[in-house]
Amino acid sequence: MAEQVIIIGGGIIGLSSAFYLQEAGYKVTVIDSTDMQQGCSYGNAGYVCPSHFVPLATPGIVKQGIKWMMNAKSPFYIQPRLNRDLISWGLQFMKSATHAHVERSAVPLRDIALLSKRMYESWAELPDMDFAYEPKGMLEFFKTEESMRHAEETLKEAQHLGLDTSLLNKAELQAMEPHAEIDALGALYFAGDAQLYPNKLMSSLLGWLRQKGVLFEMNQSVTGFITEGDQLKGVKAGERIYAADHVVLAAGVWSGEVARQLNLRLPMVGGRGYSVTFENAPYKLFHSIILSEARVAISPMDGNKIRFGGTMEITSLNAPPRMQRVQGILESVKRYFPAYDIPMPAADKVWYGYRPCSADGLPYIGKTDKYRNLTIATGHSMLGISLGAGTGKLVSELVQNVPASMDITPFRPQRR
Numbered sequence: 312m313a314e315q316v317i318i319i320g321g322g323i324i325g326l327s328s329a330f331y332l333q334e335a336g337y338k339v340t341v342i343d344s345t346d347m348q349q350g351c352s353y354g355n356a357g358y359v360c361p362s363h364f365v366p367l368a369t370p371g372i373v374k375q376g377i378k379w380m381m382n383a384k385s386p387f388y389i390q391p392r393l394n395r396d397l398i399s400w401g402l403q404f405m406k407s408a409t410h411a412h413v414e415r416s417a418v419p420l421r422d423i424a425l426l427s428k429r430m431y432e433s434w435a436e437l438p439d440m441d442f443a444y445e446p447k448g449m450l451e452f453f454k455t456e457e458s459m460r461h462a463e464e465t466l467k468e469a470q471h472l473g474l475d476t477s478l479l480n481k482a483e484l485q486a487m488e489p490h491a492e493i494d495a496l497g498a499l500y501f502a503g504d505a506q507l508y509p510n511k512l513m514s515s516l517l518g519w520l521r522q523k524g525v526l527f528e529m530n531q532s533v534t535g536f537i538t539e540g541d542q543l544k545g546v547k548a549g550e551r552i553y554a555a556d557h558v559v560l561a562a563g564v565w566s567g568e569v570a571r572q573l574n575l576r577l578p579m580v581g582g583r584g585y586s587v588t589f590e591n592a593p594y595k596l597f598h599s600i601i602l603s604e605a606r607v608a609i610s611p612m613d614g615n616k617i618r619f620g621g622t623m624e625i626t627s628l629n630a631p632p633r634m635q636r637v638q639g640i641l642e643s644v645k646r647y648f649p650a651y652d653i654p655m656p657a658a659d660k661v662w663y664g665y666r667p668c669s670a671d672g673l674p675y676i677g678k679t680d681k682y683r684n685l686t687i688a689t690g691h692s693m694l695g696i697s698l699g700a701g702t703g704k705l706v707s708e709l710v711q712n713v714p715a716s717m718d719i720t721p722f723r724p725q726r727r
């Protein structure tokens with residue numbers, strides 16, 4: 312009889328894992344605390360971006376972060392709180408923010424992104440799996456000389472990693488986006504990046520998995536486990552206990568909390584970001600765009616939609632949204648596109664979600680020493696979509712106990 316896998320969390324990581332586990336012949340049940348319509352895997356920018364081989368924890372970010380904290384509209388903010396988890400995460404984050412860590416992380420981040428991209432390409436070929444996948448490349452705009460020098464460094468590193476990347480001057484950049492008036496010095500062009508429409512990806516996946524017999528238990532929070540020695544025997548949610556041969560923990564930013572129920576430590580904080588999406592808007596852009604100084608993402612997608620998103624706000628998971636940050640995103644777009652006067656939408660049209668931020672910017676993917684049938688897959692920070700399909704593939708290999716498609720030791724959950 313097929314073995315039963317319980318997946319905790321129905322975001323992109325949980326659903327990608329379900330995809331490959333059902334394909335490998337397991338009986339799969341996904342448990343999620345919500346109705347799976349609005350979480351972090353929906354309103355994000357939808358970039359599939361091997362270009363992002365630099366983790367969040369970088370040498371400059373701490374100093375820059377302190378400066379940004381003084382500005383309510385800035386792209387990065389840590390809400391000061393006397394919280395033990397936040398303090399310990401912060402200390403580990405600072406410890407990781409070194410050149411050596413950035414260098415060590417580049418190859419694993421590139422490899423999992425390329426694996427993931429191949430998986431998305433194969434999904435895009437499947438019948439009934441339409442998620443507006445467009446391998447159209449990404450432009451990373453810069454406005455200042457300092458950012459240009461930084462872009463030149465990134466270009467060298469990207470080319471060294473074998474990523475198809477070029478540096479465009481102002482005229483070349485303008486030619487790439489002929490319908491917009493651009494105020495920037497130039498851009499990096501990452502030809503190998505792709506754009507997808509996350510809301511469609513999630514609904515397509517959900518439909519596909521249902522059709523393949525994957526079961527969904529929505530609006531049920533996992534509150535505990537049945538254990539026997541080094542085995543998880545069951546998962547408690549609501550009134551029920553779900554018997555399990557294998558458990559996958561993919562609960563996004565809440566994974567740390569769930570892991571604590573098993574006395575496991577998974578350093579994690581929520582990095583809140585916001586986005587607004589317009590349909591049939593007058594902003595005629597083609598490529599996925601990052602405004603590097605403003606840390607804003609612009610995603611033209613699914614034919615008639617454009618999404619503006621950004622900010623990284625390390626805050627408690629129930630703090631009310633701060634609309635000044637959304638205002639900050641829209642105002643910074645105008646600095647690069649002077650003709651764009653994007654209206655501030657009503658509060659109920661603003662989406663926000665919490666990126667599951669590990670302390671060193673690398674995901675946690677692997678097994679733990681304590682429970683041999685538990686697989687952890689979380690902590691993807693700002694890259695959960697990009698690394699999602701690949702993570703699902705790796706999770707299925709871990710559960711099956713077969714060799715992984717790539718070296719996953721840098722992602723081991725119990726690293727210190």
Ligand SMILES: Cc1cc2nc3c(=O)[nH]c(=O)nc-3n(C[C@H](O)[C@H](O)[C@H](O)COP(=O)(O)OP(=O)(O)OC[C@H]3O[C@@H](n4cnc5c(N)ncnc54)[C@H](O)[C@@H]3O)c2cc1C
Nearest residue numbers: 320322323324344355356357358533563584694695696697
């Ligand atoms: C503004 C913004 C833009 C972004 N842009 C990009 C991008 O362009 N490319 C990219 O790769 N990434 C991007 N990201 C990051 C990406 O969205 C996340 O990394 C990704 O969605 C995380 O997926 P996940 O499955 O780990 O978590 P989630 O999507 O948060 O899913 C976790 C699920 O677990 C459930 N859950 C929690 N606790 C429990 C429990 N106790 N029991 C049962 N279920 C539980 C939750 O309800 C949730 O549905 C962006 C994020 C933001 C905020």
